[in-house]
Structures are given as C-alpha cells and as structure tokens.
Amino acid sequence: MIEPPAYLLLSAILFGIGVVGVVARRNILIILMSVEVMLNGVNVAFVAVGSYLGDATGGIFAFMVMTVAAAEAAVGLALLIALYRIRETIDITELKVLKW
Amino acid sequence: MTPIAMDTGALVRGLYCILPEMVVIGTAILVLLADLLLPEEGKKRLCHLSVAGVAAAILSALWLGPGKIEGFSGMIVHDGMGLFFTLTILAAALLTLMMATGYSEWEGTQKGEFYALILLSTSGMLFMAEGTDLMTVFLGLETLSIPIYCLVGFHRGRMRSLEGAMKYFLLGAFSSGFFLYGIALMYAAAGTTRIPVIASMMRDARLYGNPVFLAGIGLLLVGFAFKVSLVPFHMWTPDAYEGAPTLVTAFMGAAVKAAAFAALLRVVLLTFPAILPAMSGVLWVLAALTMTVGNFSALLQNNMKRMLAYSSIAHAGYILVGLTAGGVAGGQAVLFYVLVYAFMNLGAFGVIMLVAQREDDGYDIDNFAGIGFRYPVLGGLLSLFLVSLAGIPPTAGFVGKFYLFGAAVRSGYVGLAVLGVLNSAVSVYYYLRPVVSMYMAPAPEGIPVPRPPRSAFSFALCASAAAVLLLGVMPASALEFAERSVLSLLM
Numbered sequence: 405m406i407e408p409p410a411y412l413l414l415s416a417i418l419f420g421i422g423v424v425g426v427v428a429r430r431n432i433l434i435i436l437m438s439v440e441v442m443l444n445g446v447n448v449a450f451v452a453v454g455s456y457l458g459d460a461t462g463g464i465f466a467f468m469v470m471t472v473a474a475a476e477a478a479v480g481l482a483l484l485i486a487l488y489r490i491r492e493t494i495d496i497t498e499l500k501v502l503k504w
Numbered sequence: 505m506t507p508i509a510m511d512t513g514a515l516v517r518g519l520y521c522i523l524p525e526m527v528v529i530g531t532a533i534l535v536l537l538a539d540l541l542l543p544e545e546g547k548k549r550l551c552h553l554s555v556a557g558v559a560a561a562i563l564s565a566l567w568l569g570p571g572k573i574e575g576f577s578g579m580i581v582h583d584g585m586g587l588f589f590t591l592t593i594l595a596a597a598l599l600t601l602m603m604a605t606g607y608s609e610w611e612g613t614q615k616g617e618f619y620a621l622i623l624l625s626t627s628g629m630l631f632m633a634e635g636t637d638l639m640t641v642f643l644g645l646e647t648l649s650i651p652i653y654c655l656v657g658f659h660r661g662r663m664r665s666l667e668g669a670m671k672y673f674l675l676g677a678f679s680s681g682f683f684l685y686g687i688a689l690m691y692a693a694a695g696t697t698r699i700p701v702i703a704s705m706m707r708d709a710r711l712y713g714n715p716v717f718l719a720g721i722g723l724l725l726v727g728f729a730f731k732v733s734l735v736p737f738h739m740w741t742p743d744a745y746e747g748a749p750t751l752v753t754a755f756m757g758a759a760v761k762a763a764a765f766a767a768l769l770r771v772v773l774l775t776f777p778a779i780l781p782a783m784s785g786v787l788w789v790l791a792a793l794t795m796t797v798g799n800f801s802a803l804l805q806n807n808m809k810r811m812l813a814y815s816s817i818a819h820a821g822y823i824l825v826g827l828t829a830g831g832v833a834g835g836q837a838v839l840f841y842v843l844v845y846a847f848m849n850l851g852a853f854g855v856i857m858l859v860a861q862r863e864d865d866g867y868d869i870d871n872f873a874g875i876g877f878r879y880p881v882l883g884g885l886l887s888l889f890l891v892s893l894a895g896i897p898p899t900a901g902f903v904g905k906f907y908l909f910g911a912a913v914r915s916g917y918v919g920l921a922v923l924g925v926l927n928s929a930v931s932v933y934y935y936l937r938p939v940v941s942m943y944m945a946p947a948p949e950g951i952p953v954p955r956p957p958r959s960a961f962s963f964a965l966c967a968s969a970a971a972v973l974l975l976g977v978m979p980a981s982a983l984e985f986a987e988r989s990v991l992s993l994l995m
Contacts, residue, residue, distance in 0.1 A: 410691070411718075414693060415688070419681070420686055423681075424680050425716055426674075427807055430861070432670070434903050435674060436645045436674075439674075439678060439681060440580055442681035442682055442685070443680075443684065444679075445685070446511065446659070446681065446684040446688050449685070449688040449689070449691075449692060450688050450691065453688070453692045453695075454691075454892060455693055456898060457695050459695065459696075461639070461691065461697055464639070464690065465639055465687075465688075465697070467689070468639060468642070468643060469684060472642075472643070472646045476646070476650060476673075476677050476680070477645070479653050479673065480653075480673055480674075480677065482654075483653070483657055483666065483669055483670050483673055484670075486657065486660045487666050487667075487670055487931075490661070490663055490666065491663070492910070496674075499667045499671060500667060501663050501664055501667050502664060502667055502671075502743040502746055502747055502842075
C-alpha cells in the first residue's frame with residue numbers, strides 16, 4: 405500500500421498545476437478548467453486521508469466538493485456565455501470597463 | 505455490514521435546530537412556484553411573499569432562543585452566537601427585500617429568480633454562521649456564494665454587471681480552492697473536521713507544531729480573507745460592488761460580510777488561542793493593511809458605489825482589529841460592529857439608490873450636489889449614515905469602533921488601536937465629501953428628481969436610521985446580548 409504522504413504530494417502537485425493555470429492563463433475557459441484541477445487535487449487529499457484513517461469524512465467531503473464544483477461550473481459557464489454574447493471574446497485581459 | 509439504524513429523534517432535533525434555514529429555503533421554493541402561476545402584473549406579490557418568509561424566519565429564530573441546540577450529530581449548532589448572527593443576517597435580508605419593492609420596479613428585477621436567489625443565499629449564510637464542522641462551513645459558504653455570483657451578474661445585458669460578476673466568480677472559485685485545500689490539510693493532520701474537536705486537540709504540541717496543520721490553517725485563512733475582502737485579497741471587491749445591481753451591493757456588504765465573519769470568529773476564537781503568538785502577528789498585519797489600503801483607496805473615488813466598496817474593505821479591517829484582540833471583549837466588539845455595519849451600509853446604499861437615476865453613471869458624487877436642501881429628508885438620512893460610517897458620535901458607528909479599539913488596547917495591541925483611530929480620521933474626509941457636496945455645492949440645472957420611494961422602501965430606510973441612532977445612544981442591551989453570545993461560544 406502506498407503511504408498517505410505520497411498521495412498528499414500528488415494532491416499538492418495537482419493543486420499547484422491548477423493555481424499556476426489560474427494565474428498564468430488569459431482564456432477564461434482554461435481558468436475554469438484550472439479551478440477544477442485545483443478542486444480535484446483537494447479531492448485526492450480527502451480521499452487518501454479518509455481511507456488511511458478509515459474515516460468516512462474524507463470520502464463524503466470529496467462528494468460534496470464534486471457537487472459544489474458542478475454547481476460552480478454551471479454558473480461560471482453561464483456567465484461566460486453571457487459575456488461572450490456582448491464582447492465576443494473570452495480573454496480575461498479584455499475585462500477592463502471597471503477599474504480604480 | 506449492518507444497516508445503520510435511523511435515529512428519528514436525532515433527525516427531528518436536527519431539523520428543529522435548522523428551523524430558520526428551512527423557513528427561508530421553503531420561501532425560496534414557494535417564490536419560484538408562485539412565479540410560474542402569477543400573471544405578469546401580479547409579480548410584485550413575490551416580493552411581499554419573500555418579506556413575509558424572512559419575517560417568519562426571524563420569528564422562528566427567536567422562538568428557538570439562545571439555548572444551545574446541536575443538530576445532525578454536531579455538524580451544526582444553534583447557540584447564542586448562532587442566534588446573534590442569524591438575526592443580523594435575517595434583518596439585513598429583510599431590509600434588502602423591503603428595498604427590493606421599489607428597486608425591482610425601477611430596474612426590472614421583478615422576477616421570481618431574483619428573490620429566490622437572495623433567499624437561497626441567505627440560507628447559505630445562516631448555515632455558515634451556525635456550522636461547527638468545516639464541512640458545514642464550506643457548504644454554507646458555497647450556498648451563499650453561488651447565488652451571489654448570479655445576482656451580481658443579474659443585469660446580463662450590462663457589461664459592468666457581467667464583468668463584476670465574472671471577476672467575482674473567478675476569484676471566488678479560486679479562493680474556494682484555497683479554503684478547501686486548507687481544510688484537507690487540517691483534516692490530514694488532525695483526522696477530523698469538527699471545529700470543537702480540533703480546538704481541544706490544539707493543546708497537543710504535536711498538532712500545532714505540525715507544518716501540514718499550520719499550512720492548512722494558513723490556507724483556510726486565505727480563503728476567508730478573500731471572502732471578507734482583506735488586503736491583499738481584496739481585488740475583486742470594488743469591481744463586484746460597482747458592477748452589481750445596487751440592491752445586491754447593499755446586501756453583499758451587509759449580509760455576506762456578517763456570515764463570513766461569523767464563521768471566521770468561530771474558527772479564530774476556538775482554535776487560535778493555542779497558537780496565538782504566530783497567528784496574532786498575521787492578523788495584526790492583515791488588519792493594519794486592510795484598514796490603510798481600504799481608506800486611502802477610498803479617498804480617490806468619485807463614484808459613490810466604488811467609494812463605499814473601498815470603505816467596506818476598510819471596515820473589514822476594523823472588524824479584524826477586534827478579532828486580533830480576541831477573547832470575550834474582542835468577540836463582543838466584533839458581533840456588535842457587524843450588526844451596526846449591516847444597518848449603516850444598507851441605509852447608505854438605500855439612499856443613493858433613490859438619488860441615482862441610472863444604474864451605470866448615476867452614482868457620481870457630482871450627482872449629489874444640492875440634494876441636501878432640496879430634499880431634506882434624503883439629505884439628512886444619507887448624512888446620518890455616512891457620519892455613522894465615519895464613526896462620529898452619537899451614532900452607532902462610534903460606539904462600535906470605540907469597543908473594537910478598546911478591546912485592542914485591553915489586549916495590549918495599542919499600536920493597532922492607534923492605527924485604527926488614525927485611519928478613521930482619514931476616512932472622515934471621504935465620508936464627508938458627499939455631505940459637503942449635498943449641502944454646499946449649488947445644484948446644477950436639470951438634475952434628475954430622486955425616485956419617489958415606495959412605502960416599504962421608506963420604512964426600511966427609517967428602520968435603518970432608527971437602528972443606527974438607537975444603537976448609538978443606547979447600545980447597552982445589544983452589547984450585553986453580544987457578550988452573552990460570545991460567552992456561550994467560549995463556555
């Protein structure tokens with residue numbers, strides 16, 4: 405059996421990939437996908453720790469995270485479509501009506 | 505594996521403990537159903553239905569009382585602090601919905617989903633304020649945030665509204681990631697997500713010396729900092745506040761902040777005392793930065809909504825001063841200030857909603873020139889709310905700040921208190937600028953007439969004004985209630 409630290413490392417790597425994606429990319433769609441990667445990194449940690457401790461909390465938490473991620477994706481994509489209809493772009497740097 | 509026996513008694517107790525939440529959610533569903541059945545001209549009934557639902561929720565919360573009721577095997581608890589925040593959040597929701605009677609008519613938000621989203625978001629706030637498990641807190645946070653993203657972008661034909669919503673959504677989802685990762689790391693180190701259990705384990709040096717656990721607490725704090733918009737995690741606030749429909753801005757400032765601070769207070773008061781030296785340093789820096797950056801950025805604004813957005817950042821900083829002080833005095837000051845802030849913020853936004861005619865460019869300070877003498881009631885009310893926000897006696901804002909900074913001094917954070925007072929002095933400048941413009945500047949020709957308020961709208965404004973004055977002159981009973989609430993948490 406693989407020990408929890410290995411899983412925690414994997415989850416940290418996934419989370420890190422997600423964070424870099426959010427910070428570095430300009431396409432809103434890619435940013436949304438990176439957020440999902442972050443959340444899945446979190447899920448790996450929850451499930452690994454839960455199964456190592458024999459505790460149900462970790463698994464339940466992972467289900468909750470998936471549900472919330474789905475709801476968030478629905479709202480995010482809806483906003484994205486509304487934005488695309490007005491602006492015809494999904495580049496985050498084009499969002500500059502509001503400043504200072 | 506034997507099937508787990510269903511404990512009916514525990515289920516009933518759990519449902520009893522979330523009675524106000526259930527009333528709010530039930531109202532939201534009713535509103536959506538009624539939206540289908542009502543004819544177009546009867547849509548304003550939806551607003552009345554929502555107001556009635558929130559009023560019923562307030563009654564049910566009062567009926568539950570301040571006694572401690574645990575539900576769902578300790579996932580959620582209705583205690584004194586839960587009651588205090590439940591009442592604060594529900595009062596803010598009630599005032600918002602009353603103002604919605606007029607606002608919806610002018611801005612075309614007379615739709616079932618508008619009210620349902622406000623109500624669902626309110627239910628999330630209540631769950632967050634009463635959650636004693638990090639899972640409940642997280643679910644409450646998301647239940648409150650997702651409807652708010654929709655509400656900010658509700659005017660989906662307006663670029664500003666959409667842009668504010670998109671920025672808020674992206675940073676909100678990003679911060680939820682940090683929040684969750686923090687919980688995951690705390691779970692990995694402690695083996696539980698129950699806040700009181702974690703708190704009792706904190707006396708064990710192996711836990712708070714564990715770097716995984718410390719990283720978890722740090723990430724959780726980052727998640728909270730995004731939600732209550734602490735500098736340097738505040739970037740979304742001005743944009744979301746300016747872009748959102750003004751009614752939603754008022755609601756966000758008052759209620760979202762209250763819910764997020766409720767959960768933060770629960771975590772900080774229970775778990776931080778053991779690791780205080782490290783954490784109070786972090787909180788000190790965050791509070792100082794938030795107050796200073798918020799106030800100085802507000803100085804530069806010409807748009808009332810944006811100015812109040814920066815002012816809300818500054819106010820989050822003041823509240824954080826109380827959290828840094830910690831203990832009963834700090835907690836009491838935080839509770840009282842959250843309550844007071846809800847009233848002054850809603851009141852101020854309510855008045856500028858009446859004066860500003862158009863959603864996008866009606867909020868310039870120049871638009872308020874000469875209002876003071878021409879419309880004495882509006883001018884007087886706005887002056888009262890702004891004076892209270894600046895923290896000048898005899899308003900509630902003064903008493904609130906007095907207790908926040910007093911708690912800081914008592915806990916030995918004199919430097920932070922001095923910084924807070926200096927910041928308040930700076931803030932007087934930008935709060936009084938609209939007042940000066942209202943009373944001193946000549947009214948330009950052809951300025952639009954303020955909208956005639958609906959009776960519910962006027963009532964909401966008067967209630968906020970009365971609350972600001974009453975809490976300023978006779979704060980004793982509210983302060984005592986706040987103190988008892990904090991004690992119930994620490995016992």
